[in-house]
Amino acid sequence: MYQGAVLSVYVDLALGLVVSFLLLSLLVSGVNEAFVRVLSIRSKFLWAYLRDTMDGADDKRGSWLPAKVRDVFTALPFLRDPRPRHSDLPAPAEAGGMPEERTGDSMINLLYERVREIDHAKRGRTSIANIPPSRFAVAVMELAAGQDGDVERFLAKLKAIDSPLYGPLKGAWETAQRDLDRFRQGIETWFDGEMQRLSMLYKRYVKWVVAVLGLLVTLLFTMDGLEYAKTLLRDNAFRASVTAVAEAGPDAYNELKARCTGEDPMRCVTETLSRPALVRMLGQALVSVSIPEQGDPSVHWNGGSWWDRISTPSHWPGFLLTYVALLFGAPFWWDVFRRITGIKGRR
Structure with missing residues (x-):
């Protein structure tokens, strides 16, 4: 059972990375296609x-x-x-x-x-x-x-x-x-x-155009691939702690309590699980959109925090990882996604 749990963690990590690279690659392809069509x-x-x-x-x-x-x-x-x-x-x-x-x-x-x-x-x-x-x-x-x-x-x-x-x-x-x-x-x-x-x-x-657009998308969203992988693993550990509380009772409450200090545990758990790692990472872009429980969506300018991430050398290896991944293109990541999930392509 332990090996199955470990395997599940790695599969979740791989799927999370593949989906994020696929979505960003599709964005690069879409911008490139728009550029090609508008300028003929x-x-x-x-x-x-x-x-x-x-x-x-x-x-x-x-x-x-x-x-x-x-x-x-x-x-x-x-x-x-x-x-x-x-x-x-x-x-x-x-x-x-x-x-x-x-x-x-x-x-x-x-x-x-x-x-x-x-x-x-x-x-x-x-x-x-x-x-x-x-x-x-x-x-x-x-x-x-x-x-x-x-x-x-x-x-x-x-x-x-x-x-x-x-x-x-x-x-x-x-x-x-x-x-x-x-x-x-x-x-x-x-x-x-x-x-x-x-x-x-x-x-x-x-x-060459895709290479330039890939660099711009990586920097615009400040998508640190290594940080994203760590966030996925933390999310998996948090879900495991929530499950342990439900199954084992208050004895497994310590990690959950550390995450939700000073907050209503139910509200904290709901909000954390409703904001997956990909949403949190994209929320660190130069411009982000938030959708509150009530009211209309709002747009936020994150110029200060965005520049802090760009100018922090510890993020640069993660940016490089994301940039290289985008150069493979959306078809490559779609094929990887199909292989992991077992989805069969149409003949």
């Missing part, structure tokens, strides 16, 4: 790549898709919008004529004409954040059809305007041995590989 990062990322691929880098400002992490999250969201202007018109029956020279946005507008049926406006710009490889291949074939179906003439136009798209399409055309169906499949395969590479690049940049 995914859509801008896609169209910046397409501008580089179809029209080439801007002569004055270089690549539309910056190489540095700092530029991606400063220039791309705020300073440069690579997306074409939104249009409510359906795609024309025939693709527009190829430009005579590279103008910086000529080919991208021709592509947008072929895919804008699935678009809706977002602050005057396209909101398309994903183009399936098959749809991109069809759009390219439609552009080639606009040159009387002469792929060689279409490629010559791309070469004349110095479009970076010329190289991949020329290679696909030669590999297909001038077979239109194989040419379309080659374009689809090439673009699918490019989208996978772009997704990996996007995820690399997002990791």
Whole structure:
């Protein structure tokens, strides 16, 4: 029985830590997703790549898709919008004529004409954040059809305007041995590989955002993982003492009396058990919310105590533990939670 009780304590401790890390990781993911949606990062990322691929880098400002992490999250969201202007018109029956020279946005507008049926406006710009490889291949074939179906003439136009798209399409055309169906499949395969590479690049940049948000959440809530673990163990010991009082009578009253000195024991026990360790830890955030027994919830500014916790070196190892845990992400902690509790995921 003693081993079972000890095991129960460790399971409670593990579940408490996992749930807290899961909730904070979900908060980080939610803030990141809100940031991405409000600033249309995914859509801008896609169209910046397409501008580089179809029209080439801007002569004055270089690549539309910056190489540095700092530029991606400063220039791309705020300073440069690579997306074409939104249009409510359906795609024309025939693709527009190829430009005579590279103008910086000529080919991208021709592509947008072929895919804008699935678009809706977002602050005057396209909101398309994903183009399936098959749809991109069809759009390219439609552009080639606009040159009387002469792929060689279409490629010559791309070469004349110095479009970076010329190289991949020329290679696909030669590999297909001038077979239109194989040419379309080659374009689809090439673009699918490019989208996978772009997704990996996007995820690399997002990791930096998650790292920054994880640090901010840890410091905002001053979530000391080591202190939280100790609080969980104290709560477990307190519950055990309350149970001992109920089963053994006044002889087991000493620990309970030490916790509730000068208070009504019943009220003290009720209030303590109704405020679990996680609630108490989150109550030490920079701004906390309390819900009294009667009346409306109130918001408290804890600037003084928050700064004391931040500036106390003994809390820093616990902050580091929480921060590293958040870097694993919500999916990791959800999987750990399922394994501990035995919850089976849906197929």
